[in-house]
Amino acid sequence: MRRTSWIAGLAVAGLALAACGGDDGDEEETGGTTGEASGEVEVFTWWAAGGEKAGLDGLVSVFEQECPDFEFVNGAVAGGAGSNAKQVLASRLQTNEPPDTFQAHAGAELTDYIDAGQIEDVSDLYDEFGLNEAFPEGLLESLTVDDAIYSVPANIHRANIVWANPAVLEGAGVSTDAPASVDAWLADLETVRASGIEAPLAIAAPWTQTMLMEAVLIAELGPDAYAELYDGGDWSSSDVTSALEKYGQLLGYANADRESLDWPDALNYVTGGQAAYTLMGDWVAANLDLEGMVAPDDYVYWPAPGTDGVYQWLADSFVLPVGAPNPEGTKCWLKVVGSADGQREFNVAKGSIPARTDADPADYPPYQQSAMEDWAQDTLAPSLAHGSAGPVGWGDAVNSAVGQFSSGGDVGQLQDALVAAAESQMG
Amino acid sequence: MRHRIKTWGPGLLLVAPSIVAIGVFVYGLIGSTINLSLTDRHSARPAENYVGTENYGNLFSDDRFLHSLRNLAVLTVVFIVGTIFFGLLWALLLEKGVKGEGFFRSIYLFPMAVSFVASGVVWRWLLNSAEGQNAGGLNALFGMLGLDFLQNPWWSHPTWGMAAMALPAIWQLSGYIMALFLAGFRGIPAELREAARMDGATEFQLYRHVIFPQLSPVALSALIIVGHMSMKMFDLIMAVSGAQFVTEVPSVYMWQTLLTSDYAKAAAIAIVLLVIVALLVIPYLVQNARAERGR
Numbered sequence: 037m038r039r040t041s042w043i044a045g046l047a048v049a050g051l052a053l054a055a056c057g058g059d060d061g062d063e064e065e066t067g068g069t070t071g072e073a074s075g076e077v078e079v080f081t082w083w084a085a086g087g088e089k090a091g092l093d094g095l096v097s098v099f100e101q102e103c104p105d106f107e108f109v110n111g112a113v114a115g116g117a118g119s120n121a122k123q124v125l126a127s128r129l130q131t132n133e134p135p136d137t138f139q140a141h142a143g144a145e146l147t148d149y150i151d152a153g154q155i156e157d158v159s160d161l162y163d164e165f166g167l168n169e170a171f172p173e174g175l176l177e178s179l180t181v182d183d184a185i186y187s188v189p190a191n192i193h194r195a196n197i198v199w200a201n202p203a204v205l206e207g208a209g210v211s212t213d214a215p216a217s218v219d220a221w222l223a224d225l226e227t228v229r230a231s232g233i234e235a236p237l238a239i240a241a242p243w244t245q246t247m248l249m250e251a252v253l254i255a256e257l258g259p260d261a262y263a264e265l266y267d268g269g270d271w272s273s274s275d276v277t278s279a280l281e282k283y284g285q286l287l288g289y290a291n292a293d294r295e296s297l298d299w300p301d302a303l304n305y306v307t308g309g310q311a312a313y314t315l316m317g318d319w320v321a322a323n324l325d326l327e328g329m330v331a332p333d334d335y336v337y338w339p340a341p342g343t344d345g346v347y348q349w350l351a352d353s354f355v356l357p358v359g360a361p362n363p364e365g366t367k368c369w370l371k372v373v374g375s376a377d378g379q380r381e382f383n384v385a386k387g388s389i390p391a392r393t394d395a396d397p398a399d400y401p402p403y404q405q406s407a408m409e410d411w412a413q414d415t416l417a418p419s420l421a422h423g424s425a426g427p428v429g430w431g432d433a434v435n436s437a438v439g440q441f442s443s444g445g446d447v448g449q450l451q452d453a454l455v456a457a458a459e460s461q462m463g
Numbered sequence: 464m465r466h467r468i469k470t471w472g473p474g475l476l477l478v479a480p481s482i483v484a485i486g487v488f489v490y491g492l493i494g495s496t497i498n499l500s501l502t503d504r505h506s507a508r509p510a511e512n513y514v515g516t517e518n519y520g521n522l523f524s525d526d527r528f529l530h531s532l533r534n535l536a537v538l539t540v541v542f543i544v545g546t547i548f549f550g551l552l553w554a555l556l557l558e559k560g561v562k563g564e565g566f567f568r569s570i571y572l573f574p575m576a577v578s579f580v581a582s583g584v585v586w587r588w589l590l591n592s593a594e595g596q597n598a599g600g601l602n603a604l605f606g607m608l609g610l611d612f613l614q615n616p617w618w619s620h621p622t623w624g625m626a627a628m629a630l631p632a633i634w635q636l637s638g639y640i641m642a643l644f645l646a647g648f649r650g651i652p653a654e655l656r657e658a659a660r661m662d663g664a665t666e667f668q669l670y671r672h673v674i675f676p677q678l679s680p681v682a683l684s685a686l687i688i689v690g691h692m693s694m695k696m697f698d699l700i701m702a703v704s705g706a707q708f709v710t711e712v713p714s715v716y717m718w719q720t721l722l723t724s725d726y727a728k729a730a731a732i733a734i735v736l737l738v739i740v741a742l743l744v745i746p747y748l749v750q751n752a753r754a755e756r757g758r
Contacts, residue, residue, distance in 0.1 A: 122722060130507065148724050152507035234596070242707055293593035295619035295709055310597060429723035436527055436719075439708030443621035453526075 077106050077365035079354075080135035082121035084114035087322045091386030095190070098378045103368035111135050122428075129154045134357035136366045141423030142189045142353035143178055144266070148427050149355070150186055156356040157184040161367060167374050170392040174416040175349070178424065187353035188374045191388035194407055195317045195419045196251045196340040196348040199303065199324075202332060204312040207231060214338035218255050218282050221341040225289040228312045237289045238311035240297035242439035245287070246421040246431075248315050249438060252283045255342025259417040266418060266425040268462055271455045280447050287442065294442065307335065315340055317350070317422070321403040322387030331402070339410075347414035350422035351391060426461060433457035493737065500730035507724045518731040528732070531711045535739075537625040538712065539693040545633035546689050547682070550640025557641070558648045568645070572638035579635070583702025586631040590617040590703065624709055632699055636692065640685050647681035648674070680754075687747045694740045 077099075083092045089112075096108050113121035118139075125138055134154070140146055149155045162168050162185055168176065171189075179185050202212045208231035215221040228236040239245055254262045256279035265271060291297075291305065303320060305311040307329065321337075329335055339346065354373050356366050372378040379390035380399055389400070389407045397405040418425035420434055437453030500518055502510035522528045553571050557564050574582070589600040594614045598606050605613040617627040651674055659673045697714040704710040706719050713736045720729040 126507070126724065148506060152724075154507065241705065291593070291597070292616065293591065293597065293619065295707060296587070296590075296592050296704065305597075427723070429725060432719055432723050436708045436711075440527075440530075443619070443709055 075105075075107050075362075075365075076109050077103075077137070077362055077369050078109040078111045078135040079369065080111040080113070080121070080125060080138035082113055082118040082139065084112045087319075087326075087386050091191075091382045091388075094381030094385045095372060095378055098375070098381050099369060099372045102372050102375070102377075103365070106362070106365040106368055108369075109136075111138075129357065132359055134360055136360045136362050137354045137356065137369055139352055140187060140355055142187050142351040143418055143424030144426045145423030145428060145431075146186050146355070147181070148429075150181060154358055155186050156358055157186060158188065158356055158370065159183075159185045161188070161356075161370055165371050165374050170374070170376075170394055172391075172393050172412070172416075175351075175391060178349075178416060178418060187355045188370045189351035189353040189391040190373045190379060191352055191383050191386060192391050192411060193317050193319060193350050193352075193388045193422070194347055194410070195247055195350055195422060196254065196315070196343045196346065196417075197318055197320070197337050198313050198315050198340050199306060199320055199335055199337045200313045201306050201309060201311075202334075202336050204228065204233060204236075204306075204309055205336075208233070208312070210312075212332070212336050214344065215341040217342045218252055218286070222282070222285055222289075225286070225313075229289060233310070233312060235289065235291040235305075235310075236312040237286060237291075238302040238305035238314040239287075239290045239294050240299050240302040241295060242435045242442065243421050243431075244299050244302065244316065245294070245438045245442055246435055247317070247419070248286065249280070249283045250348065250419060250421065251315055251340035251343055252286065253279050254346055254348065254417055255279075255340065256282065259343075259346045259415045263417055263425075265458070266420065266430075271458050272451060276454075277447065277451060280450055284441070284445060284447055287445075295439075318403065318407060319387055321401070325387070325401065337403070343417075345414050346417050347410055348417045348419050349411075350419045350424045352388075430457055430461040433460065496730045496733055500727055500734050502727050504727045505725045507726075510727070514727075518727050519735070522728070522731055522735065527708070527711070528713070528716065530708070531713050531716045534625045534710065535694065535712045537623065538629050538696065539690060541626040541629040542632050542636075542693040543686060543689050545629060546637045546640045547685060549633065549637035550685065551644055553637065553641040554644035554648060557645060568642070571641050574635040575639050577635065579631075579696075579699040580702045582631055582635060583699045586699075587703045590627055590630070592616040592619040618704055618710055621709060625712075628700060628703060628710055629693075631703065632693065632696065636689065640689065643681055643685050643688075644678065647678045651677050683747065687744060690743045691740050694736060694743070 079092075081088075081092060083089050092110075092112070096110075099106075099108055113124050121139075125135075128134055129149075129152075140149065146155065167188065175189070175192075176185070179187065179189070198214070200212065205212050205228070208228040210224045210227050215224050225236050239248060250262075253265070253276070257265075257275055261269065261275070265276075270276075291302075291311065294302075299314075299316050299320075300323065302311075302314045303316065303323065306314045307324075307327070324331075324335055331337065338344070354370055356363065356370065360366050373382075374392075376390075376392060376395060379392055380395060383390050383395075383404070384399060384401075387404070389395070389404050389411060393412055395408065397408050400408065420426050420431050423431065434454060434457050437450055437457065440453070441447075441450040499510070501513050501515060503512060503514045503517075504510035553567075557567060561567065591599040591602065592615075593599055594602055594616070595606075598614060601617070602614040605611065615627075616624070618624040620627070655673055655677075656669060659669050664672070695714065696712065697718070700710055700712060700715055701718075706715050711719075713732050717729050717732040717736070720732065
């Protein structure tokens with residue numbers, strides 16, 4: 037009995053010591069962070085693999101040259117196109133332990149952060165780094181909320197591109213040039229189907245269908261009326277109804293297994309010859325390069341039919357969180373992100389184009405060169421599927437409505453759901 | 464008085480930490496979630512005022528939520544019927560006393576050890592909904608065997624898709640139900656069977672009138688366990704289909720809502736899910752407690 041109580045007593049003492057040890061460790065950590073605050077810059081992204089990581093590494097190499105006083109700390113959280121990272125970020129922002137900077141889609145997706153007072157206005161940084169001259173006017177307008185700008189974009193991607201298989205098109209007797217309008221495209225799709233391809237349009241899970249729907253809306257309504265839709269415009273108008281009907285017809289030419297696919301699977305249908313067209317953003321170009329495909333022999337691309345001259349943009353950008361532990365370090369990071377060198381190193385590896393208009397196209401592969409030409413002169417249109425048109429809540433509601441339409445096909449129901457989504461966001 | 468405290472005092476002291484932990488982390492957080500669901504906190508900003516049951520009212524007039532409830536109902540019914548059918552079947556077969564019973568038991572029970580996420584990724588491929596030329600997974604197998612008529616869109620079917628989603632879950636948990644029923648069978652005294660046989664009962668009558676009635680408590684607990692597992696199912700659905708309208712259930716809808724920082728709505732969905740599970744579990748617990756007291 038005595039021995040047992042001795043052993044029990046020792047065990048309790050051991051537990052107590054372990055608890056104390058834990059506390060000391062925590063204190064050291066917090067002490068350490070504030071002590072080294074002038075040195076570290078924690079960059080929070082979801083770029084953990086592939087071309088995206090290569091791009092981040094490019095930015096880091098420029099950062100190490102331009103900001104030698106600061107040390108880059110990689111806070112990346114992998115997985116799910118940011119859905120894991122966004123949850124971690126949300127809890128950190130709530131507990132007031134923000135990273136030094138984090139990645140966010142530029143444009144209206146920042147609304148949630150701005151409303152919650154979680155990110156700082158960086159307009160003065162734009163003046164300091166001369167970004168107001170380097171970025172195009174349309175982009176600056178889209179980034180400005182109540183006369184303030186909240187993020188520095190690192191790249192620009194284009195969402196409204198159709199990628200096609202020239203062999204399949206030639207086999208069906210269809211021209212490999214872009215159809216002039218959505219109606220012309222529908223006619224071409226019918227021709228390709230008649231040549232034996234059951235599902236000539238390859239599409240994937242609901243967010244990719246939202247992209248297709250947006251491209252049809254841009255083509256039918258024009259870029260200005262389309263952008264209005266996200267700013268108090270009327271989703272219940274008859275123009276929208278007829279556009280949605282055409283979208284429904286397009287979906288009739290799409291593969292029946294779309295719900296279980298992701299965009300690379302849809303792209304594989306095209307490159308494998310089972311489909312003729314797919315609509316996806318220009319991150320596809322990096323994928324096709326990796327597979328050794330070359331335009332125009334292995335693939336052709338053009339702006340989605342009816343949207344020539346419209347650049348549906350999305351941008352990855354970095355922000356300055358309120359209460360960031362090392363604001364000077366963050367500002368240096370933002371300077372690198374907005375600089376010509378930083379954008380070049382980032383974009384050449386990632387497959388996108390710089391937001392700056394003074395970049396040298398010769399540094400970039402062929403797709404990016406044509407994209408940069410378009411960026412300098414096209415009308416801009418935002419993308420809901422990728423965060424430049426509205427906050428995440430709106431995108432989620434629209435994806436759900438589009439997913440329901442994919443199995444139901446009821447245009448009236450889709451339109452009602454889109455109206456409801458707009459009302460719940462604007463109201 | 465002091466004597467009575469001495470009787471239950473040490474026992475209370477021993478479970479006190481557990482009581483505190485459960486009080487804080489389960490009931491305290493449930494309370495805070497209910498509190499959150501009664502506010503108007505639809506963004507990351509702090510809540511401004513209490514809006515009573517407005518969030519619940521909105522939920523029940525939301526087509527998307529009603530659709531997710533319907534999906535949950537289909538999933539639960541198919542899951543329960545499937546696991547109990549297979550669990551009972553295997554328990555019956557093994558109970559006869561076959562050679563290598565331990566081996567078969569392990570094989571049937573093993574899928575339960577696999578993570579839902581890991582098996583979900585494989586089932587995603589197996590349940591690929593492409594048919595005909597592009598078919599993969601089970602559809603391709605049916606095609607190869609000449610069973611083309613069996614090809615179907617699996618979980619992407621708008622009305623009955625969730626029945627296909629229940630397949631991986633049935634595969635994983637039938638073994639557990641089999642174990643429950645086996646234990647139930649073994650718990651029936653041999654004298655009962657002998658007595659029935661001596662009275663001239665056939666095998667069928669033996670099972671129908673003697674053994675199965677004895678199994679009803681086991682069947683009930685199997686029903687409750689499987690039922691509440693299906694209500695909570697999240698990782699399997701995310702692994703097989705991702706978050707999509709066609710396979711949305713309340714738990715996935717709650718996750719999506721949280722991603723959009725609509726905290727009050729997510730809390731309301733959580734409480735509705737809690738109430739549904741409670742409706743399933745509480746009567747069982749009450750009945751169990753009564754049975755215990757009766758003994």
